[in-house]
Amino acid sequence: QVQLVESGGGLVQPGGSLRLSCAASGFAFSSKVMRWYRQAPGKEREWVASITSTGAISDYADSVKGRFTISRDNARNTVYLQMNSLTPEDTAVYYCNTRLGPNDYWGQGTQVTVSS
Numbered sequence: 001q002v003q004l005v006e007s008g009g010g011l012v013q014p015g016g017s018l019r020l021s022c023a024a025s026g027f028a029f030s031s032k033v034m035r036w037y038r039q040a041p042g043k044e045r046e047w048v049a050s051i052t053s054t055g056a057i058s059d060y061a062d063s064v065k066g067r068f069t070i071s072r073d074n075a076r077n078t079v080y081l082q083m084n085s086l087t088p089e090d091t092a093v094y095y096c097n098t099r100l101g102p103n104d105y106w107g108q109g110t111q112v113t114v115s116s
Contacts, residue, residue, distance in 0.1 A: 001025040002105045004096050009110030014113070020081040022096030022107060027114045030074040033099070036081045038092035038112075040099055045095070049081060063089075 008020040020036070031053050039045040049070040051058045058070050069082040079096055093109040 002098070002100065004098065004105060004107035006068040006094060006096055006107040006110040009112045009115045010092060011072060011115065013116050014087055014114055017082070017084045018085050018086065018112060020083065020094055020096075020110060020112070022079045022081075024077045024079070024096075024098070027085040027098070027100060027105075034070075035097040036070060036079075036094060037097055037106075038090075038094045039109075040089075040092040043092075048094070051079065083112070086115045087111075090114050 003025045005023045006020060008018060010018060012018050032083045033050055033052055035050045037045050038046040040050050047060060047061055048064055049068055051059060051070045051072055055072050060068060067085045072079040078102065083090065091114050093111050095109045096107050098105050
């Protein structure tokens with residue numbers, strides 16, 4: 001079955017960095033677009049970044065552009081989110097996502113808290 005397992009979240013001070021990982025299994029990872037989303041307390045889940053199957057093209061929400069970088073390692077079935085210059089507004093649970101046919105698949109999420 002499809003599994004997405006995020007890791008790498010934690011508490012970081014404003015201006016700091018974190019790298020999130022999402023280990024995927026149960027599907028043809030190297031042929032699928034992968035995405036990161038986040039959900040802050042009391043807010044809707046929002047899209048953060050996407051990367052194509054080969055990693056050649058990535059796209060970002062305006063709120064993270066220039067600070068976050070999505071990447072992938074198809075040999076390891078893993079997608080990453082490097083987050084720099086973090087602010088308290090980045091505090092959220094971060095989820096990785098893929099879409100197979102009509103179905104969306106999500107991991108359990110990893111908490112990122114940006115606070116001094």
